[in-house]
Amino acid sequence: QVQLVESGGGLVQAGGSLRLSCAASGRTFSSVAMGWFRHGPRKEREFVAAISWNGGSTYYTDSAKGRFTISRDNAKTTVYLQMNSLKPEDTAVYYCAAGRSSWYSRFERDFSSWGQGTQVTVSS
Numbered sequence: 001q002v003q004l005v006e007s008g009g010g011l012v013q014a015g016g017s018l019r020l021s022c023a024a025s026g027r028t029f030s031s032v033a034m035g036w037f038r039h040g041p042r043k044e045r046e047f048v049a050a051i052s053w054n055g056g057s058t059y060y061t062d063s064a065k066g067r068f069t070i071s072r073d074n075a076k077t078t079v080y081l082q083m084n085s086l087k088p089e090d091t092a093v094y095y096c097a098a099g100r101s102s103w104y105s106r107f108e109r110d111f112s113s114w115g116q117g118t119q120v121t122v123s124s
Contacts, residue, residue, distance in 0.1 A: 002026035002098040002113040009094060009118030012086055016122070020081040022096030022115060030074040033099035035111055036081045038092035038120075048094070049081060050104035059104050063089075086122045093117040 008020040020036070035050035049070040050059045058070050069082040079096060097111035105111070 002029055002032070004096045004098060004113055004115035006094065006096050006115045006118040009120045011121045011123065014087055014122055014124050016086050017082070017084045018086065018120060020083065020094055020096075020118060020120075022079045022081075024077045024079070024096075024098065026077075026098075026113075029077045029098070031102055033102055033104040033110075034070075034072060034079040035097045035099065035104065035106075036070060036079075037095045037097060037108070038090075039095070039117070040089070040092035043092070045095070045108070047106040047108075050099075050106060051079065052104050053102035057104060059106060061106070083120070086120075088122045088124045091120060091122050093119050 003025045005023045033052050036048040039045040051070045055072050067085045072079040095117045096115040098113040100112045
């Protein structure tokens with residue numbers, strides 16, 4: 001099991017940037033895929049981005065492509081989400097999740113551990 005703690009959220013103006021971090025503990029971090037999801041107001045939780053176990057492959061939801069970048073540092077057992085050109089509709093609680101396998105997925109069922117979330121608020 002992997003324990004996850006997110007940080008880096010906050011309030012930012014539209015067009016600004018934030019970098020989210022997710023610190024992981026547990027022996028399996030470097031062998032599993034990692035993902036970011038978000039839960040916005042009056043919305044269901046949705047997939048944002050995922051990365052394979054070695055960082056070699058990444059996958060984004062359409063709204064994140066070209067603006068967000070997911071990366072990982074297995075030596076530091078940390079996964080990141082760099083968010084640029086933020087929009088008010090990006091406002092949400094962002095969750096880090098550890099996958100059940102080494103390959104990335106967009107489905108919540110393929111993730112077994114979740115962090116507590118970090119709030120991102122984008123003002124217009």
